[in-house]
Structure formats: C-alpha cells, structure tokens
Amino acid sequence: MKVLRNLIAIGLVFLVILSSGCSIKSTNENVPSSSNLTVKMLDVGQGDAFLIKTSQQVILLDTGDIDARDLLVNKLKAEGITKIDKLIITHPHADHLGGAMGVLMNFDVKSVYDNGQITTTSTYRKYIKKVTDSKIPYKQLLAGEHLEFGDGIKFIVYSPTKRMIDTEEDLNNNSIVGKLKYGDFSILFTGDSESAIEKELLNKYKDELKSTILKSPHHGSKTSSNNAYLKAISPECVLISVGAGNDYKHPHETTLNKYKKLNFKIYRTDFDGTVTITSDGHGYNVLKEKVQ
Template identity: 50%
Template sequence: MKKMLGILFALVFACTLLAGCATQPGAAGGTEAAQTKDGALEVKVLDIGQGDAILIRTADQTIFIDTGDLDEHPKLEAALKKENIKTVDKLIITHPHADHLGGASVLFKNCEVKAVYDNGEPTTTKFYRDYLKTIKSKSIPYKALVDGDVLDFGGGVSFRVLSPTAEMVKEGGKKNGKPNLNINSIVGRLEYGDFTMLFTGDAEKETEKSTLSRHSAADLKSLVLKSPHHGSKTSSTTAFLKAVTPEVVAISCGAGNDYGHPHKEVLERYKKFNIKVYRTDQGGTIAITSDGKTYSVKEEK
C-alpha cells in the first residue's frame, strides 16, 4: 500500500510538472498562447489588412514601424483606441509605399508623434508629400536611417539598422534596372537581452543579398522574423533564412489579397526550415511578448 501511494504521489508530481511546463512561455519554438506576465517588451503585428503596421511597446517608449494602407485607416484608428495610444515616441517608415506609409496621417492626427525615421528615399505621391509637410509643420525631429545606426527604444531595447546604406538610397532602389521602392526598405534587428526580432519592410531578394554581403549571419540571426514583403516570393531567400534562422515568422497580409500573399513557395520554404508561421489574415494581430529571456506569441483574433 505504501509503495502504491509512493507511485501515486510520483505520478501526481510528474503531471504537475508537465502541466507547469505546458503553460510556460517557450524559448526554443515556444509559441504557446501564454503571455509573459512581467514582459517588458511587447510587439504587435497589427491586423490591418494588406500592409504592415507594427506596434512596439517597451518599458519606456511606444514605437510604430509602418502604419498600414490609405484605405485601412479605420482599422488603425481602432487599434490606437484599443491599445490606448496617445503618444508615439518613434515612428519608423520602412519605405514610402502606400501600404506602409498610408496610415501615418492617422498617427499624426490622433497622437503626439515625437520623432520620425525613414529610409530617406523620396517619391512623388501626394500622401508622401503630405507626410513630409506634416513633419515640417509640426517640427517633428526627423532622421533618415542607414546601415550602422542604432536607435534606443528604451527599457533596454535597441534597434540596429542593417540596410539600406546611404549609397543605396542615393542611387535609388532598382530591380532589373527599373525603380523599385521595396529594395531600400529599412531592415533592422530589435534586440532585448536574449530576444531578437528582425524587421524587413518589403525587402526583396536584392535587399537580402546586399544585407548579407555587408553583415555576418550573427548580425542577422533572430528568433522572430517579420516576413519580408508580406510573404512574397520576391523575398525570404534560402540564403537569408539560413542566416536569420528564425523560430517564428510573422506574416502581415490581408485575407484574399490581390497579390496572392503569402506565396506558396515561401510557405514551403518556411516549413522546410521548421519555422512556425503566424499570419494576420488567419489569426489576426500577432502579439509577441518577451522579458528579455524567453518569449511567447499569441494570436488576437
């Protein structure tokens, strides 16, 4: 009887341990729904249709990387309200396409934006000119980011810029000889203790190649990758994924979008690399939290 009880206790103990493990926010591949209670960093890849809008909150600052498309303002407004965002310490625009810059006017209207960063590559659209006008009229500090710059996101979180270079911007992004604004998208790695996440805008294979040519794989290696160009086959090359070796990829795209993003061959490549895929079109906003040691990913649909 005594022996039986002993076994029972051992079993109960083992189950408790296992149950405990199942609710822990994971490190390697740990993508369970549990939210890090004392997580000082929160990254939300917002569900704003076809485009990118990423909200980052550290212990000290609120940062936006891109703002979604012109016709998705209601979604961005709703997100600002839900998250109670009144101040944006840093707004980073990876490149001036509408699906990244289109919601900047919403931030300018609803929040105090304290600093703006982009890649410095101009374009001719009205919304781009309006964006520049607003920065000027509100006297918001502005800087074009280049490879080597490091931004302090506060709370021990930093953002290391890996692309473009000043020369690339001066020449203007080109693909097969034709102007292409995606090429000079800002690529940067967020670093918080052991946690790393790579932001890519709409970087294409040309961007990935040139970034790899200037940086070691160690500079790019990240636990989480924001899928370049909404999971398009123009991007996420094998060489790039080999360097980044992410455990998780976050794809920001609209349900049934005209481009067919994310492309099948890219999803297959992610699968081959054993990368866990999260998609805003399927699971809604992707919320990543980290305490600088471990991290967890949650879908907010």
C-alpha cells in the same frame, strides 16, 4: 448537496470565463515571468503596422495602407495609445506609409524616422508636409545607426545605406531593415526588401542576422526569402502581415513551403488577426487574436 451546488456554480463561472476569453490563444514556449517588451503585428489588412511598447516608449513601425487608416487609428486608441515616441516608416509605399497621416493627426508623435527616400505620391507629400509643418523632429535612418527604445531594447539598422537611397530607385529594396534586440530575444524587421538586398545583407552581416523571430520580407512574396538568408536568420517564428485574399497573392506558396521546410512557426494576420509577442529579454510568448 451544498458541496454539489458549489461545484456546479464554480463550473458555470469557469464556462463563462472560457467562452468570453477564447478569442485569445497562447501558443508558446518559454513564457516570460515579466515582460518589458510587447510587439503587436496589427491586423490592418494588406500592409504592415507593428506596435512596439517598452516600459518607457511607444514605437510604431509602418502604418498600413490608406484604406485601413481609420482601422489603424481605432486599434491604437483601443490600446490606450495617446503618444507615439517614435514613428518609423520602412519605405514610402502606400501599404506602409498609408496610415501615417491618420497617426500624425490623432496622436502626439514625438519623432519620425524614415529611409529618406523622396517620392512624388500625394501620400508621401502630405506626410512629409505634415511632419515639417508640425515641427516634429525628423531623421533619416541608415545602416550602422541604432535607436534606443528604453529598458536596453535597441533597434539596430542594417539597410539601406546612403548610397542606395542616392542611387537606387527601387522602393522595396531601399526598405529599412533592422533588428529589434532585447537581451537574447530579437525580431528582424525587413520591410519589403527582396532577394538582391538579402544577398548583400548576408555578405555584410552573416553572423549578426540570427534572430528569434523574422518579419517575413515583402508579405511573404516569392521575390524575397532566399534560402541562405533564411538559414542565417534561422528564426523560430515568422510573422506575415497580409490581407485576406489580397490581389498580390501574398504570401506565396513557394515561400510558405520554404518556411514550413525550415520548421518556422507561421503567424499571419489574415488567419490569426493581430498577433502579440511579449518578451522579458529571454523567453517570449505569442498570442493570436483569432482561434482557427
């Protein structure tokens, strides 16, 4: 009887663990034994915000939209973040730059990087004034440069060039495109870059584009994700940061079908919530906040 009682007790404990822990689901693959890199595609609705953590630095790539500013700040605080070593803004559209003021006001931001494109929006003007007034080190990030995130983790920038920023007015196509590289593992971040840039990058960097994971360009818009570009990157997974039922109809069905045809695993914030990727530089693991 005692054995039976113990078995029932163990079963009950197991049930409690299951019911309290089932909001997180592991889905992968080559699970790393120790992880020095964590990348979170934060669920901030329609917009991009990626939190990148190494053992030495905290990096935030884009900041979501203006109306999700408090949500972003709360999510970062819930992660225990007080300091951000590098804030990177891919381009000054509101769904990437919108939360920057919230970040600058609530966290100790050590340095700021963007593509150097100046716009007339109040969101941009407030952001750049805050950076200047706070005397935070600022740098324009261009093709050919790279940033060090510690632990041998690098961010290699492919686009834009200085010429593009000086002559092209298209904000999306001037997005910072770069690869986060850690050993054999990599994520290609693409901002909202579209077909024209994809063709240029394919010509310029064909053999370098191959990445483990792709951040879907422009939230899965049909004006991005050329087939030849996707094949050169040839990722195992694609990350789409989108708001549920957004006005832009992102991600587009044509794009999703391309991803499916190429057997990319699709993770999207509107279905999966925040998506967390960890890697030790070889294997990686993906966790979804929501189970469908």
